[in-house]
Amino acid sequence: MPAPKERGRGPKHSEFLVFSMSQAAKLGYNTAMSSDPARDSSWDKKTTGVQRGLLDGTLKRYKGESVPKGGCTAVAADDLTVNSNVPKRLEGGGVELKQLQKASPTSLGDAQVGIIRLDAISATKKDLRYIGMVRAWSSCMSKMGYEYETPERARDDARWSGSVPSRAEKRTATADMACKKKVDYLAEASSIQSTYEEKVIEERKGELSELRRNLKVWQKNATRVIDRADG
Numbered sequence: 001m002p003a004p005k006e007r008g009r010g011p012k013h014s015e016f017l018v019f020s021m022s023q024a025a026k027l028g029y030n031t032a033m034s035s036d037p038a039r040d041s042s043w044d045k046k047t048t049g050v051q052r053g054l055l056d057g058t059l060k061r062y063k064g065e066s067v068p069k070g071g072c073t074a075v076a077a078d079d080l081t082v083n084s085n086v087p088k089r090l091e092g093g094g095v096e097l098k099q100l101q102k103a104s105p106t107s108l109g110d111a112q113v114g115i116i117r118l119d120a121i122s123a124t125k126k127d128l129r130y131i132g133m134v135r136a137w138s139s140c141m142s143k144m145g146y147e148y149e150t151p152e153r154a155r156d157d158a159r160w161s162g163s164v165p166s167r168a169e170k171r172t173a174t175a176d177m178a179c180k181k182k183v184d185y186l187a188e189a190s191s192i193q194s195t196y197e198e199k200v201i202e203e204r205k206g207e208l209s210e211l212r213r214n215l216k217v218w219q220k221n222a223t224r225v226i227d228r229a230d231g
Contacts, residue, residue, distance in 0.1 A: 015121055015193075017151045017176075018186045024173035028165030029155050073104070079225055080105050084217040085210060093118025105218035112211050116204055120196040124189065127196075133188050140179035146172055151180070 019031075053059025057071030068075050086108065090097040092115040124130050134150055141148055148154040154176050160169045180186065201208065 016186055016189050017155055018180055019177065021174060021177050024177045025170055028169035028173045029160055030165055077104050080218055080221045081108070081214075082221060084214045084221075086214070087112070087207075087210075090115040092116050093122035105215075105222070109211065109215060109218075112207070116200060116207065117197065119200045119204075120193055123196040123200075124193040127192050130189060130192050133183050133185060136183045137179050137185060140182055141175060144175045144179070146175055151176065151185075 050059060050062070053071070054062060054067060055071050055073050057067055057069055057074060059067050059071070061067060070077075081104075088098070090112055095115060095118055097111055097115060137151065138149055141154070146154070148157075154172060157169075157172070159166070165173075
């Protein structure tokens with residue numbers, strides 16, 4: 001399976017970028033993170049170069065044996081996706097994904113749903129109702145002393161870096177949440193996006209049906225692999 005990705009300073013919030021005022025005042029644009037150093041350590045810090053090489057196949061030989069092309073990750077992906085119809089590419093919301101045959105079932109399923117949802121998110125951002133609401137939010141922020149065209153610009157300000165949010169980040173995030181509450185951002189954005197999601201589901205129902213079929217095959221393959229290991 002693919003190695004876990006490094007989390008950096010913690011995952012950001014959903015596409016609606018809304019969270020509590022108290023959390024904004026305490027953590028800025030961060031989500032709550034574990035204080036356990038062992039859990040916060042990255043995958044690379046926990047593994048050796050040999051282990052990573054075996055996983056991704058960059059290590060060509062190990063103890064006199066050839067390492068399969070693509071490493072253990074590719075072998076596991078092949079075992080778990082056999083007899084399924086893995087798409088050669090996925091496209092949605094202006095994003096394209098290729099080389100999907102090398103991915104694990106979990107990565108494939110998440111990627112396919114995510115890429116399809118990007119169509120709905122992209123359409124939402126172009127909707128005049130959403131554009132008008134964002135302008136109202138920006139005006140509210142400006143009156144409070146913060147100049148940002150969109151909520152994404154506020155969240156992704158280059159000044160917000162490091163594991164500990166600054167006072168400026170906390171104040172900005174707090175003002176952001178206050179303005180979102182004023183323009184009813186969450187309710188409006190989710191309502192608009194839900195409409196587009198229903199449309200995308202109808203337009204891409206063939207792909208989603210194929211994904212459902214694949215999920216059943218992947219589950220059977222996983223059971224077979226576990227039974228084989230136990231036997």
